[in-house]
Amino acid sequence: MSGLKLFHTTSGSVAEVAPRLAEREADVQDLVEAHMETMLGVRFLASEYSTGPLHGGRIDSLGLNENGASVVVEYRRATDAGVIHQGLFYLAWLMDHRDEFQRLVRDRLGSEAAGQILWSAPRVICVAGDFTRYDVHAVREHRRSIDLVRYRMYGDEYIALETVASVAGHATVPRRRQGAVRGSGAVPAGVLRELAEAVDEVLLGLGADVVPVHRKKYRAYQRLRNVACVPPAQQTKVLAYVRLLPKEVDLVPGFTRDVTGLGHHGSGDLEVQLRSERDLERAVDLFRLAYAAA
Template structure:
């Protein structure tokens, strides 16, 4: 159970006791109505039937900000079967890619459907709690799995806490699998020096902020993700790196030539704060911006 305590300080100090939903559907309905804000996932369908042969219903289907298919399964309390149930549906999804692509096309258009990232499908389990066996299980699995604990606080607040987040063995890079030898090989392959070496250093910094971070690459950028993207790196240009962050541009110092607000401007990746990095010194200057974005994801 979460150790988080919430207090109302309006008239003195009074603890707001956490509680579970009355029924599982309460959580599902709320998350589906605000899925992009809560999970960084665009909602596609609820209680999606897998057909008479497979005989199941996926609680929620969506697509995340990197174009990866997402299955979301909900449980009111602690349920040892939630992960296996989700993986059962994941197997169906990977065998029915055209069905999912048609769903995306109908809901979000042809362009989004053509860019589905099948190398990184995700399972998000939202439940009242998880056991240590659940955390161990997802750590060993080849698929990307996020365990998210929920709690209601009073009648107006819902808390979501990432208990565990693992990229899986086929989807991306997990902090625990990274090592200095790999970074050295990447630098050597890139010819060393310049933007290629700076990009490798940037990746190490972005992944080093927490144990719950994963890295996902699609056709246009590399995303560094917690529960949602917190930083996106577009392919290096000749003399600079462009990084897009989740931090609100209105809350940070916008330094000409280094940090700017790109709200409403078209660009690859997610986030409205753009950083331009040209040296290791710029990478050091960016540390506070990275931490602020990480906290929001």
Template sequence: MGDLKLFRVTDGVAMEVPGASLAVERQVQSLIERNMEAMLGIRFLASEYETGPRHRGRIDSLGLDENGSPVIVEYKRRRDANVISQVFSYLSWLDDHRHEFTMLVQARLGSDAAASIEWGDPRLVCIAGDYTWHDEQAVGSMGRRIDLVRYRDFGDGLLTLELVASAPAPPSAVRRRATDRRARGAAASVASSQGVREVLEHLPDSLRDLYEELHSRLIAPGDVESVFKQHYIAYRRMVNIACVHFQPAGHTIVVYLKVDPSKVELRESFTRDVRDKGHWGTGDLEVRIKSRADLERAEKLIRLAYDAG
């Protein structure tokens, strides 16, 4: 998560395009809100949302991310602004006004989205032209999901959003081992409605080992975090790059990747275009992993998803 540089290459000669780390102005907020799903993987709900007399605030942007988590977005307009403390104060409003938020989601996105809100995992996103060293260091000790995103304007219609710091994912259950071998042997009967954590806990050893290796490859770049949802595990940078779902009865790990299926060669029983098919999580390319050989074949596709995220 270092300094981002942009170059224009002409006849083999690279010239750096200077970028301005400017204060986020109102028109930038409006641009991001109009394109929030494409830029941040967040479905926009409301702008300048009043929190009422008790909380005495106005939330810059409200949204719902691709995993169903409520999102509070704040734009830091001055380098010395204490926006991180401000967004934390808005969490208490969210806790007190779940019904109001649900009604907002239902009005903007429909009843299905409202019914699938993940209340246990709200996100805080701060967008700024720059951050202090103290801002970046503070994120890891907050104990909540918070992303610091840097905005830079390169002119000529070019702008970047760079994830410069992110709170760590919840403690992973990857290495937890079940002590009840009989329960583990009954993995085929475990329903996904019991939650992905419980499914993971009761996987057969061979499938769990395969998942641990997949997990290591998904987080290998260093800036990818895993987020446990009810029915799948999301791997995300600023947006999801992969969603992992288990099918113990078929001894299969199903991975949905942020990859355009039309850009890769599809292989029967291994990869599938799911753009028009419902599935858990996000991602247009389905990859079915049953063996280490499948995992090796998936390596290139995982890199493509990372580049797209």
């Protein structure tokens, strides 16, 4: 059971809004599918997707996340341990039918998206009323990336999503060595690598559930959604595109910039420009806020 308490304040009085489960599983599915990119960071592809007569199943939702990885989403109104195993079953089917999934992406999102699918990082997201401690333990024993997301509805206007567990697959990712960065101003060529390594360490250190995802033109730091995306370092700085609304941040010329609607690699509407250890220290609070938002 979620420990979150929601209160409605009016004219100096406070009334608790009691949490509830959906009346039907389909109510949760319909709501998430209609707003999947906002709620899960996943572009919606298909609902109740048939796996054919041999497997005889239907995938609740199929999507593509912001890093181009395939996503299977399964829903349960309340608690049901079978949701994890069913999601993994459908993900195995999906990995055996890549051509079919690629055609689906091409039909819904276009040829460019279909040609950039990240097959090395498929994901299962289970959305349910609750999970048991056995569910949390079970996902840690699998080789696939799995997110357990608990929902609660409050009145008729609010729904809360809480990540109960987020586990990366067992693919090994080389960790960069920790580097010290000194000085301020422009970054000398010999120090730029150390600055990039320090940024990497800070982002990975935000939480055990931060997963590095490698794309050709950027490196994403993913929780349920991307926390930040970092392209290869430029000649004088390291750029990080962070999941924060620029209008909610005091923009500082030369340090932070609103890139909403501007083309760049990866996701994130706030650009953070890092040239020194001092810049990185200033950016830590922004990274933490983005981690909470992801």
